[in-house]
Amino acid sequence: MSVIIEKGQRLKADIIKHLYYKIALSLTDLSKLTKKSLPLVTSVVNNLMAEGYIIEQGLAPSTGGRRPSMYLLNPNHNKFIVAIAMDQLITRLTVYDMSRKLIVPMQYLDFDLSDDKSDVCTLVNFINESIDRSKIKRKDILGIGIGMPGFVNAELGINLSYLPINNGLTLREFISSAVKLPVFIDNDSSLIALAELNFGEAMDLKEVMVVNIGWGTGLGMIINGQLYRGSTGYAGEFSHIPLSDSNNLCSCGKRGCLEVDTSLLVMAEKAGQALANGAESSMKELFKDKTKHQRDHFLDAVIAQDPLAVSILSKAGFQLGKGLSTLIHILNPECIVLSGRGAKAGEMLLPPIQQAINEFCIPRIAGQTKIKLSTLTDEAELLAAAGLIIENSQFD
Incomplete structure (x- = not known):
C-alpha cells in the first residue's frame, strides 16, 4: 500500500511541476508528459482540484475537433x-x-x-x-x-x-x-540555463549553451534536453578557459581566464579607468550616483548607446565570442542563449560575438548554431x- 501511495504522490508532484512550467495543459497533455494513463491522470487532477491546487481554465482553442478542457495551477491557492x-x-x-x-x-x-x-x-x-x-x-x-x-x-x-x-x-x-x-x-x-529551458529561449530545444553574463561569466549546458552537470556536478566553468589576452589575475587565482575580459564587473572597472584617464562619457555623471553599482550604471550607458560603454562592451563581446567558438566546435549546439543581467545590453551584444564566431569557427559548424538573446534577463x-x-x- 505504501508503494502505491508513494507513486500517487510522485504523480501528483509531476502534474503540478508540468503545470508550473507550461501554465495550462489538457488531461491528454498531462498524460503524455507524465507517461501515465489518462484515467489515472484524471483521478489525480480531480484530487488536486479538490485540494485547491488546480482549477479548470476552460476549453482549449478550436483546432477542428472537440475542444479539451484546460487546467492550470490555482493562483489563489495559499502556497x-x-x-x-x-x-x-x-x-x-x-x-x-x-x-x-x-x-x-x-x-x-x-x-x-x-x-x-x-x-x-x-x-x-x-x-x-x-x-x-x-x-x-x-x-x-x-x-x-x-x-x-x-x-x-x-x-x-x-x-x-x-x-x-x-x-x-x-x-x-x-x-x-x-x-x-x-x-x-x-x-x-x-x-539560469534551467530557466531558459523551462520558460525562455531554450524551450523545446535539445542542445543549447546558455551564457550567464553577470559579475562573472558562467555557462549552463543543455544536452539532450536536460541540464548537463558533469561527473561531480561542476560542469560549465566556461569563464576559466585561458583565452584572455591579458595577464590579469582571475578570482580563481589563475591568470589568463576568459572572465577577466568578459564579466560586467571588469567592463565597469575598465569604464572607470577610462574616465580617470580623461575619457568623456555620460558615465562620468552616472558613476556619481552611489545608489546603484557601477556595473548597473555601465549597462544603463550601453542601453543609452554611450560610445565609450559600447566600445568596452564590444571588446568583451568579441572575447566572449572567441570562447564560444571553442565550445561550438566541441558541442555543436543548435542554439546559444545570452542570458543573465548582461542580456539587458540587447542587440548590441550580438555583432561582436558573431564577428568572433565568424573569424574563429568553421563556417559549416557555426552556421548550424543560432545566437539568441534572453527575454528573461535578470529574472531568470x-x-x-x-x-x-x-x-x-x-x-x-
Whole structure:
C-alpha cells in the first residue's frame, strides 16, 4: 500500500511541476508528459482540484475537433515560494505564488561573498526578516530556492567556494535549520540555463549553451534536453578557459581566464579607468550616483548607446565570442542563449560575438548554431530558484 501511495504522490508532484512550467495543459497533455494513463491522470487532477491546487481554465482553442478542457495551477491557492538570487555582491529575494506571480516587492541585501568576514548568519537574518515583513505564514511557504555563484553541488547542498559551514552541517542544512523551511541551492549559471529551458529561449530545444553574463561569466549546458552537470556536478566553468589576452589575475587565482575580459564587473572597472584617464562619457555623471553599482550604471550607458560603454562592451563581446567558438566546435549546439543581467545590453551584444564566431569557427559548424538573446534577463535565476522547490516538493 505504501508503494502505491508513494507513486500517487510522485504523480501528483509531476502534474503540478508540468503545470508550473507550461501554465495550462489538457488531461491528454498531462498524460503524455507524465507517461501515465489518462484515467489515472484524471483521478489525480480531480484530487488536486479538490485540494485547491488546480482549477479548470476552460476549453482549449478550436483546432477542428472537440475542444479539451484546460487546467492550470490555482493562483489563489495559499502556497508560496521564496526565491533568492545571489551574485558576488548583491542578494535579491522575492516571493512567487503558484502561478509564478511576484507577490512581494524585491528585497535587496548588500552581501560580499568574497569577503572572508561574510557570515551565513547575515543571509539567514535577511531571509527571516524578509519573510516576517511579507506577513506570509511559514506553513504556507513550500520552501526556499537559492541560486549562488561558485562550485555548488546541488545534490549535496554544498558550496565549495563561499559561506563555509564548520559545524558538520551542509550549507543547505544550516540555512534550512535556521529558517525552519525546506531549502535547496544550486549554481547560478545552472539555474539560469534551467530557466531558459523551462520558460525562455531554450524551450523545446535539445542542445543549447546558455551564457550567464553577470559579475562573472558562467555557462549552463543543455544536452539532450536536460541540464548537463558533469561527473561531480561542476560542469560549465566556461569563464576559466585561458583565452584572455591579458595577464590579469582571475578570482580563481589563475591568470589568463576568459572572465577577466568578459564579466560586467571588469567592463565597469575598465569604464572607470577610462574616465580617470580623461575619457568623456555620460558615465562620468552616472558613476556619481552611489545608489546603484557601477556595473548597473555601465549597462544603463550601453542601453543609452554611450560610445565609450559600447566600445568596452564590444571588446568583451568579441572575447566572449572567441570562447564560444571553442565550445561550438566541441558541442555543436543548435542554439546559444545570452542570458543573465548582461542580456539587458540587447542587440548590441550580438555583432561582436558573431564577428568572433565568424573569424574563429568553421563556417559549416557555426552556421548550424543560432545566437539568441534572453527575454528573461535578470529574472531568470529567480524563476529557476523557485523551480527548485517545485522540483523537490512532495505536495502532501
